[in-house]
Amino acid sequence: MNVAQLLGDKGHDVVTIQPDRSLAEAARILSARRIGAVVVTEADGGLAGILSERDIIRALGESGAAALESPVSRAMTAKVVTCRSETSIDELMEMMTSGRFRHVPILDNGRIAGIVSIGDVVKHRVAEIEAESRAMRDYIAMA
Ligand code: AMP
Numbered sequence: 001m002n003v004a005q006l007l008g009d010k011g012h013d014v015v016t017i018q019p020d021r022s023l024a025e026a027a028r029i030l031s032a033r034r035i036g037a038v039v040v041t042e043a044d045g046g047l048a049g050i051l052s053e054r055d056i057i058r059a060l061g062e063s064g065a066a067a068l069e070s071p072v073s074r075a076m077t078a079k080v081v082t083c084r085s086e087t088s089i090d091e092l093m094e095m096m097t098s099g100r101f102r103h104v105p106i107l108d109n110g111r112i113a114g115i116v117s118i119g120d121v122v123k124h125r126v127a128e129i130e131a132e133s134r135a136m137r138d139y140i141a142m143a
Contacts, residue, residue, distance in 0.1 A: 003092060003106055003116060004085035006124055012114040014105065016041045019048050019073035023056050026072050030056075037103040039115060040076050047112060049076035052103060082107040083116075093121055 017026055017038045029038055030053055037052035055075040059067035067075070082105050083092055095104060102118040 001089045001124070001128070002085065003083055003087045003089070003114075006089065006116060006120060007085070007106065007114045009124075010114075010116075010120055014039050014112055014115050016112075017051065017072055018043065019076070020071050022069055023051075023059055023072060023075055024068040026051055027056055027068065036117060037115075039105050039112060040072055041112070045112070046110075047080060047082070047105065047107065049073070049078040050080050050103060050105065051076040052101070080105060084108060085113060089121060089124060092116060096121070 015029060015033050015035060015038050017029060017040055019040050019042070026038055030036065037050055039047065040049040040051055042048050049072075051072050055077065056067075059070065059075045063070070081095060081099050081101070083095065085106060085108050087106075092104060096102060096118055104116050105112055106114040106116065
């Protein structure tokens, strides 16, 4: 199983924000869309960074409520780890575990083609394990 198949199930929608928008606006988007991270894009759609709820919490912890007025560019991670549609789910899990983050944007030919969260990966793994155990039960019942 690879990222392309996972995206086939969940869709290619990516919620983005521009680097000069405020953290308050980013927080509103995360809350309204019920997501944990937004991809930060330049006006031309190029990848500029990623901003997760943790970045907003860190800024609030360091600067208090005033941080909400600061730009996304100040709190985001600019060095984004990305994967491609062909990346396997095992490889993706390894990237998330070793990098200690829960979101990975997918870049195909330099264009943002989707985003996968740890929740998507866990959902996929649970479905896979359930299918395996069902197959095993059927096999035993037939024996
Ligand atoms: P998360 O666990 O995804 O909420 O993110 C934890 C931290 O890692 C935050 O500082 C994020 O900006 C950063 N982060 C999230 N996803 C990535 C990624 N794909 N590449 C690099 N940093 C990331």
